[in-house]
Amino acid sequence: MEVGLVDRRASILPSPIEKDGKLDGAIDRIHRIIVCTLCRDVPTGTRSGESLCAELRSRLSAHHEPAVAQGFAVEGVACMADCSRPLTVAFQAQRKAAYLFGSIDAQADPGDLVRFAKLYASLADGWCNSGQRPAGLAGKTLARIPAGPAGSLP
Numbered sequence: 001m002e003v004g005l006v007d008r009r010a011s012i013l014p015s016p017i018e019k020d021g022k023l024d025g026a027i028d029r030i031h032r033i034i035v036c037t038l039c040r041d042v043p044t045g046t047r048s049g050e051s052l053c054a055e056l057r058s059r060l061s062a063h064h065e066p067a068v069a070q071g072f073a074v075e076g077v078a079c080m081a082d083c084s085r086p087l088t089v090a091f092q093a094q095r096k097a098a099y100l101f102g103s104i105d106a107q108a109d110p111g112d113l114v115r116f117a118k119l120y121a122s123l124a125d126g127w128c129n130s131g132q133r134p135a136g137l138a139g140k141t142l143a144r145i146p147a148g149p150a151g152s153l154p
C-alpha cells in the first residue's frame with residue numbers, strides 16, 4: 001500500500017469520539033449520524049443542517065434506550081455530494097451497512113431519523129429493507145452500502 005494512501009486514511013479515521021471508542025466509560029458511541037451543513041432547504045433556501053444536528057442530539061440523548069441515547073455521535077459535514085436532494089443525512093458504523101438519505105425535512109423528519117437510529121442500533125450488520133424503515137423515510141433512501149470487510153472502514 002502506498003504511503004500516501006495510508007496517511008490519507010489515517011487523517012479521516014479518527015473522530016473526536018471514536019478515537020478511544022469510549023465515552024464516560026459507558027456505552028461506545030459506535031454509530032455516526034452525519035448531516036450535511038451546506039444543503040439548502042427547498043424552498044426556503046436556508047441551511048438547516050446545524051439545527052438538525054442539535055435536534056437529533058437532543059432527541060437521541062433523551063431516548064429511553066441507552067443504546068440509542070448513548071450510542072450515536074451526530075456530526076456535521078460540508079457536503080456529501082448529493083446536493084440535488086437536500087438535506088442529506090448518513091448513518092455509518094463499523095461492520096454495518098451505511099445509509100445515505102436525501103430530501104430530509106429538518107422540521108418533519110427528526111422523529112423518523114431517531115426511529116431509524118433505534119432500528120440501526122439493533123441490527124448486527126445494519127442491513128434492513130424499506131419495509132423495516134420508518135414510513136416517513138420512504139423514497140428518501142439514496143444509498144444502502146454493505147459493510148466492508150472486518151477491520152476496514154464501513
Ligand code: FES
Nearest residue numbers: 036039080082083
Ligand atoms: S450541499 Fe449537501 S450534499 Fe452537497
